[in-house]
Amino acid sequence: MDYLKIFSPATVANVSCGYDSLGFAVDAIGDEMTFTKSPNLGVEITNITGADLTYDVDKNAASAVVQKILLEANADFGVQLTIHKGFSPGSGLGSSAASAAGAAFGANQLLGNIYSELELTKFAMFGEEVACGSAIADNVAAAIYGGFVLIRSYEPLEIIKLPVPNELRLVAIHPQIEIKTKDAREVLPKEILLKDAVTQWANVGGLISGLHSNNYNLISNSLVDIIVEPYRKKLIPYFDEVKNAAIEAGALGAGISGSGPTIFALCKGDEIQKEVYNAIEKSYRDKGIDFELYASKVNPVGIKII
Amino acid sequence: MDYLKIFSPATVANVSCGYDSLGFAVDAIGDEMTFTKSPNLGVEITNITGADLTYDVDKNAASAVVQKILLEANADFGVQLTIHKGFSPGSGLGSSAASAAGAAFGANQLLGNIYSELELTKFAMFGEEVACGSAIADNVAAAIYGGFVLIRSYEPLEIIKLPVPNELRLVAIHPQIEIKTKDAREVLPKEILLKDAVTQWANVGGLISGLHSNNYNLISNSLVDIIVEPYRKKLIPYFDEVKNAAIEAGALGAGISGSGPTIFALCKGDEIQKEVYNAIEKSYRDKGIDFELYASKVNPVGIKII
Numbered sequence: 052m053d054y055l056k057i058f059s060p061a062t063v064a065n066v067s068c069g070y071d072s073l074g075f076a077v078d079a080i081g082d083e084m085t086f087t088k089s090p091n092l093g094v095e096i097t098n099i100t101g102a103d104l105t106y107d108v109d110k111n112a113a114s115a116v117v118q119k120i121l122l123e124a125n126a127d128f129g130v131q132l133t134i135h136k137g138f139s140p141g142s143g144l145g146s147s148a149a150s151a152a153g154a155a156f157g158a159n160q161l162l163g164n165i166y167s168e169l170e171l172t173k174f175a176m177f178g179e180e181v182a183c184g185s186a187i188a189d190n191v192a193a194a195i196y197g198g199f200v201l202i203r204s205y206e207p208l209e210i211i212k213l214p215v216p217n218e219l220r221l222v223a224i225h226p227q228i229e230i231k232t233k234d235a236r237e238v239l240p241k242e243i244l245l246k247d248a249v250t251q252w253a254n255v256g257g258l259i260s261g262l263h264s265n266n267y268n269l270i271s272n273s274l275v276d277i278i279v280e281p282y283r284k285k286l287i288p289y290f291d292e293v294k295n296a297a298i299e300a301g302a303l304g305a306g307i308s309g310s311g312p313t314i315f316a317l318c319k320g321d322e323i324q325k326e327v328y329n330a331i332e333k334s335y336r337d338k339g340i341d342f343e344l345y346a347s348k349v350n351p352v353g354i355k356i357i
Numbered sequence: 358m359d360y361l362k363i364f365s366p367a368t369v370a371n372v373s374c375g376y377d378s379l380g381f382a383v384d385a386i387g388d389e390m391t392f393t394k395s396p397n398l399g400v401e402i403t404n405i406t407g408a409d410l411t412y413d414v415d416k417n418a419a420s421a422v423v424q425k426i427l428l429e430a431n432a433d434f435g436v437q438l439t440i441h442k443g444f445s446p447g448s449g450l451g452s453s454a455a456s457a458a459g460a461a462f463g464a465n466q467l468l469g470n471i472y473s474e475l476e477l478t479k480f481a482m483f484g485e486e487v488a489c490g491s492a493i494a495d496n497v498a499a500a501i502y503g504g505f506v507l508i509r510s511y512e513p514l515e516i517i518k519l520p521v522p523n524e525l526r527l528v529a530i531h532p533q534i535e536i537k538t539k540d541a542r543e544v545l546p547k548e549i550l551l552k553d554a555v556t557q558w559a560n561v562g563g564l565i566s567g568l569h570s571n572n573y574n575l576i577s578n579s580l581v582d583i584i585v586e587p588y589r590k591k592l593i594p595y596f597d598e599v600k601n602a603a604i605e606a607g608a609l610g611a612g613i614s615g616s617g618p619t620i621f622a623l624c625k626g627d628e629i630q631k632e633v634y635n636a637i638e639k640s641y642r643d644k645g646i647d648f649e650l651y652a653s654k655v656n657p658v659g660i661k662i663i
Contacts, residue, residue: 072559203563204556209578211566242548245584250510252558253378256565257509260517263569272515278551 053088055160059153059354060197061138062145063221063315064189067276067306068254072202074145074193077221079347080138082149083357084113086157089129094118101136102146112147112178116154120174124162132157139343142225143309148190151178156195156354171195172210183232190309197353199262216265219349220324222302224293224331225313227341230286235310238282251278267303267319274304274317287312292334300330359394361466365459365660366503367444368451369527369621370495373582373612374560378508380451380499383527385653386444388455389663390419392463395435400424407442408452418453418484422460426480430468438463445649448531449615454496457484462501462660477501478516489538496615503659505568522571525655526630528608530599530637531619533647536592541616544588557584573609573625580610580623593618598640606636 061080066073082101089095094114096106108114117130132154140146155174159166166174175191192200192210199213257273260266284290284307297305297316301323305316316331318324328346335342367386372379388407395401400420402412414420423436438460446452461480465472472480481497498506498516505519563579566572590596590613603611603622607629611622622637624630634652641648 069558069562071555072562201559201562201566203559203575203578209563211563211575213566239551241551243551243554245545245547245549248549248554248557248584249377251554252375252561253507253509255558256375256378256507256561257515257517259562259565260507260519260569263566269509269517272509278554 052160054086055157056083056085056357057153057157057354058083058357059149059156060194060350062148062190062193063223063308064145064193065279065307065309066258067274067280067304068251068258070276070279071189072255073199073258074189075199075215076193076197076350076353077144077347078350080144080345082137082153083135084150084153084157085133086161087131088161089131091129093129094121094132095129096132096134098133099136102140104134104136104140110181112182113150113154115181116151116174116178117158119177120155120158120162124165126162128161130158130161139225141229143230143307143311143313144223144225145190145194145309147179147182148175148194151175151182152191152194153354154178160356168195169208169210173208193353195353198349198351201259213259213262215349215351216262216267216270218267218320220318220321221345221347221349222297222316222318222324222327222331223308223313223345223347224335225343226288226335227343228288228312230311232310235283235286238286239279240282243278247277251276270317271303274306276306280306283307283311287314288340289335289338290314293331296330296334297327300326302327358466360392361463362389362391362663363459363463363660364389364663365455365462366500366656368454368496368499369529370451370499370615371585371613372564373580373586373610374557374564376582376585377495378561379505379564380495381505381521382499382503382656382659383450383529383653384656386450386651388443388459389441390459390463391439392467393437394467395437398435400427400436400438402438402440404439405442408446410440410442410446416487418488419456419460421487422457422480422484423464425483426461426464426468430471432468434467436464436467445531447535449536449613449617449619450529450531451496451500451615453485453488454481454500457481457488458497458500459660460484466662474501475514475516479514499659501659504655504657507565519565519568521655521657522568522573522576524573524626526624526626527651527653527655528603528622528624528630528633528637529614529619529651529653530641531649532594532641533649534594534618536617538616541589541592544592545585546588549584553583557582576623577609580612582612586612589613589617593620594646595641595644596620599637602636602640603633606632608633
């Protein structure tokens with residue numbers, strides 16, 4: 052293969068109770084990237100559209116990953132890269148992860164598909180480190196594996212792909228405000244009550260059991276975050292209004308996507324998804340803050356060649 | 358039905374990562390109880406064997422539960438009760454839970470099976486309160502539902518029955534020392550690090566996903582408790598020796614059953630179970646502490662009529 056074009060999805064990490072452990076891939080939002088083999092070794096970014104990102108190959112998450120993977124594989128070719136961002140950086144929908152994961156996937160295709168999904172996740176985590184300063188796995192793993200993923204462990208890295216009930220639908224609203232991941236981390240306490248941790252891990256268990264057993268009621272009951280959301284929601288204007296509107300319209304649950312500001316809601320089926328979409332739109336319409344609103348399936352396969 | 362005899366199983370609560378949230382029922386250890394309808398209203402304990410427990414119907418966990426359930430159902434009959442304890446109170450294997458859950462189950466049979474498993478769990482929790490001072494659900498729910506259970510929530514009470522991979526086997530050693538549940542609670546910190554909680558809930562997620570998907574490797578990797586075990590193991594002589602012996606012999610994992618002192622190990626298949634049994638026996642043989650050693654399947658059905 053000398054050329055390919057891919058779609059690399061946006062991702063929702065944390066997913067209420069699953070802070071730093073859970074993520075899922077989005078179907079309707081993502082980046083498009085092209086990879087072209089070149090006789091000149093190394094990586095070159097030939098075009099970036101849709102967002103104002105650096106062309107510096109050491110600092111751009113995508114090119115940094117391609118560079119690392121080519122070096123590791125001792126490739127006898129270089130890669131020319133184009134990136135079309137389909138959604139905004141800083142949204143909390145895994146923008147750098149989509150670039151980094153897509154880069155790992157694309158470079159691996161040009162190499163003849165020599166790396167496993169777990170290895171690609173590790174390469175993509177390097178891209179997260181370049182972009183955000185920390186090698187977090189939840190977004191990149193969700194993009195690479197597709198569907199829901201559990202980061203069972205970092206040392207060693209273990210990613211568990213979870214089943215996706217097929218009526219699961221997403222609505223996400225991205226208020227056009229900026230939250231830095233660093234600020235979102237600093238607002239969290241270092242210590243939490245043991246009894247709250249028990250409540251949270253019972254919900255993590257319930258959510259994962261619900262995904263395995265197509266139990267939407269259990270998924271709904273488990274989509275609760277008593278640890279992180281109470282702190283982070285203060286950074287997101289009108290969070291409670293959006294969440295309440297979504298749940299009143301029939302959403303299974305709603306929470307903060309990644310470190311925000313995007314708020315996600317999960318729903319069962321297309322009809323409820325529409326009602327939740329409308330309810331969220333209405334709840335934010337007159338707030339004086341611009342926003343983007345998305346409706347999507349959960350993406351069961353992750354990155355794909357288009 | 359005017360008479361029945363039941364087997365009410367021992368149970369392992371907490372199950373490493375799942376402190377206060379997970380439990381499972383044991384096949385080879387449990388109590389036997391009989392229930393006989395009587396024209397005289399109220400409850401009478403006619404015989405207790407196998408342990409030195411009170412005949413005071415308000416203070417005995419079993420009779421207190423029968424009393425409550427008869428009252429609630431407005432029963433026009435009384436019950437005579439016999440209890441044969443098949444394992445020691447204070448073992449950490451849910452002795453009071455076996456009595457309380459068995460009592461709820463038996464009384465419900467005499468009433469014509471009018472209560473759901475969830476309702477029986479609530480009645481049995483009252484027995485736990487009588488016996489231990491707190492209405493904990495993990496042991497009684499495991500006895501009533503059978504297999505593995507997740508206490509997803511207390512308010513409202515929500516119990517999730519989880520699948521049991523059919524080669525899962527248990528070895529449990531009960532060193533004949535006493536640990537009071539109260540002491541086992543007091544040794545725990547009130548607060549824990551958020552990052553440790555994340556590690557723990559990723560393991561809870563992994564364990565539950567492993568049970569759903571028959572993934573013994575994932576179950577093994579997830580049977581880790583970094584929160585509670587480091588504190589409680591100090592109350593159990595030679596805990597590390599037993600755990601290491603079990604794991605070296607091929608156990609999937611090992612930990613503290615309930616609040617101890619029983620140490621449980623889970624294994625895949627009969628052969629490894631035998632090796633783990635022998636390894637644990639050897640590790641405790643010359644320590645100068647009497648012990649009982651058990652090998653069992655996981656009990657998929659819970660309490661049963663015999």
